[in-house]
Amino acid sequence: MGGWKPVSPFEEQLHAAVTAGEPARGLALLRDADFALPVTEAAAAGREQPVWATMDSGGRTWVAAFTSVEAMRAITGFATYRVSSLVELASVWPNPHWGLAVNPGLPIGFPLESGTLARLAVPTMAQDLVLDPASGLPVVQKLLGPADLHALLGDGENRVSGYCHHALDVAHIATPTLLARALGQPEMVTPDGSVNILRWRAAGPALYRTPYGALDEEGMAAVAGWVVEEPPFVGLGLVPSQVIREYKVDGVLLTHGAQIVELTVEGAEMRRAVHDGDTGRWFLVQRRPREGTA
Structure with missing residues (x-):
């Protein structure tokens, strides 16, 4: 011009x-x-x-x-x-x-x-590390339902599949209802108004795949993606309508120190269990809640 x-x-x-x-x-x-x-x-x-x-x-x-x-x-x-x-x-x-x-x-x-x-x-996790090497491997998390809790604590499961998200991107969300709503999972709020969270440090960035894709095969091809999902999936690497990075994993091994945390309706975090990577076992934690993050 x-x-x-x-x-x-x-x-x-x-x-x-x-x-x-x-x-x-x-x-x-x-x-x-x-x-x-x-x-x-x-x-x-x-x-x-x-x-x-x-x-x-x-x-x-x-x-x-x-x-x-x-x-x-x-x-x-x-x-x-x-x-x-x-x-x-x-x-x-x-x-x-x-x-x-x-x-x-x-x-x-x-x-x-x-x-x-x-x-x-929305670069991949591996690309994020190249862009900012000092950031280190990120902490990721996912909300847990009753069946998930049973698999981890009852059956001793130490691998996880499905979608997880970047913990840093939701660190500012301090109440269970808002967190579950932001992630499009309101059903994860328990009857007493809390949510249970599995949180761990990612290892092997290539295992945490950014879900580029769409609602159908044609749309997936348009974004040169690899995954097809149901609505409200956007397919550009973020939780729908939120600036929250998400990843899709398939049977990744939980790292040592992984935690199951309950975020209470008062906004307090309570550690419920810690994973021992050496023995592959979960150990329950009994402690009083404190305000803020654990």
């Missing part, structure tokens, strides 16, 4: 990456960016629900997003907008067949397929 100029150091870096023919550097810059998404004045004022600003190109539908308000106004003429990060977009992505058009019509434009969006916004 004639006359366009970057309005920030970020856009200058993005423009330099495009000019130098280094798309990988440009994508790396976009990973942590905030985007302006055009909305109507009524939506900005809260009088109506915001809708996705889409455009059709090459027989595809693209969601338009911009790296500055000035860039958005130069192309769309919209004066009002909402702000979203890449990971927030991924958590509510509307259609696996749609792409994300970053700065369409500008020299710093990047068309991102939904699979590229997913992998930029």
Whole structure:
């Protein structure tokens, strides 16, 4: 677009990456960016629900997003907008067949397929460690139902399958009902209002697979994924409508020190059992609850 100029150091870096023919550097810059998404004045004022600003190109539908308000106004003429990060977009992505058009019509434009969006916004556990080696292996957790508790404590099970999530992403949620609701598992709240949590430090990052996929085979192929699930599955590596990283595991061995924790209705955590990796046994813990995390 004639006359366009970057309005920030970020856009200058993005423009330099495009000019130098280094798309990988440009994508790396976009990973942590905030985007302006055009909305109507009524939506900005809260009088109506915001809708996705889409455009059709090459027989595809693209969601338009911009790296500055000035860039958005130069192309769309919209004066009002909402702000979203890449990971927030991924958590509510509307259609696996749609792409994300970053700065369409500008020299710093990047068309991102939904699979590229997913992998930029939600890297795998192994990639997270490469991006931030100092972070170390993460702690993960999953909610437990009565059958799960029996398998672990009654039958002595020391392997786990299914979905788990990154504990750091829910550390701010201090009540059982809110935690279960955020994870889309309200049925996990016990009759007395608590939830039981299995928590352990992950080992072998490749065993914790980020669930890229969709609701059907065609959608799964659109995101270059590997898993098909029932609604409300989004398939871009996050718990639906939440910025909570999730992983799919198949019979992974629990690490030494794994815990079963009860989060009570008062927001207190009570350690109920600890796993001994040397003996493969669970040991019950009797202790008084204390406020905060264990």
